[in-house]
Amino acid sequence: MLLAGYTAYTPGGAGWITAGKWTLLRGGVIQTAGARVQAGVSKHEAKFSMGLRGQTLRRGALLTPVDAPAPLDAAAQVRLLGLVASARDRQAFAMLFKHFAPRLKAFHMRAGLAETAAEELAQETMLLLWRKAGSFDPARAGAATWVFAITRNLRVDLARRHRGGLPEPLPEEDLSPSAETLRLEAERAERMRGALATLSEAHRRVIELSFFSEAPHASIATALNLPLGTVKSRIRLALSRLRDALGTEP
């Protein structure tokens, strides 16, 4: 039996191994050239012990399909970030990398960055995720929102340095919302995703352009061939729809 296009991660070993084909042996052992894996429980995530070039590696590596990795839900993201923060867990980091890095790259490419720049920004964001995991507070923002804020700040900083500016000193102060506005929790990003999906095409377009285009709204108006007032009122409407859908009142 052959399993095509799977990737195995070996902690402390060779990193990700992608093989065009893995051969399933007896007793749930699968192998490819140079690596042998004990397949485990589920289709998407298997624990195994691994022999690689004669070495026996630690248990608990991952086996995930390359083409269709199961997206991590918000609760899993929070749990994995907690493991990265508290135990410097590289396996948890690997799962977060699998989930976020390709989305970060796509996000920056949509915003007009060249593929190499988007790739670099995605990698730098993941490195910062590893370093800053301890400051992630699930009571303040969902994991995806936190990752978005990291990558946004990184992009702004890089763009300013590109224009000859020095790095902006990091604020010392804590800008956390006050207790009464503190209603963010891990599910919020998912609810927001649902809310975005209910927007009309035109409304979603203006919101996306606000995030993905460098241009102020006047230029968005030109790009969409709409009067500026129409763009602004569409943004207002779209945001109030989102608020309705979220049941929040910011």
Next chain:
Amino acid sequence: MSIQHHLSDDTLLRHAAGRLNAGLALVTAAHLHGCAHCRGRLAAFEAVGGALLEMEAPAAMAPSAFSNVLARLEERPAPAPILRAPRRAALNLPPEMTLPPVLAGCDIGRWLWLGRGVRYSRVRLPWAPDANVMLLRVAASRAVVSHAHAAQELTQILHGGYSDSTGQYGPGDIAEHDETVLHQPRADEEGCICLAALEGGLRLDGWMGRVQRRLGL
């Protein structure tokens, strides 16, 4: 005093997206520092960013991407560059007034004459030398010459207050004006000190405008 004038959805959304220029972002941050209401709204708009990231169809990373990052996990972060101390002119601010912490890294020039009872001081951002930011100080009950704007202007009231055709503004309030507003702010009895950023240049009406253009300001 409670805040009456908040950031617009439009500006806050662009700030959440990281799409405001450095000057407007600085004044926005100055307002957010004092306004829990707008910080809560910002958190919601950032969640829009998080949702857009989650909805993105994954793009294939370079084959070496994960091992690159893995190899760098134990790397020490590059030390923060040593920034020179910001240059500060003596501003003689009212004793009870403090500048917002977001100005900590900025150079602030001396007060310069802009009109009768109106002075300004250039604020320079080392991370964005081309940003158009200033402190404005208007003497008690004085009016700023009537003006319109080439693009967006954000003004955060730091001390005192002013009134114009769009309303009354006090400490902690933010005023947003764009090219559609022609206004003549008049300071309250205490005078007014505010932090302003412009997206484009400022267009003055009347004789001040002619002087401004001659001086190439």
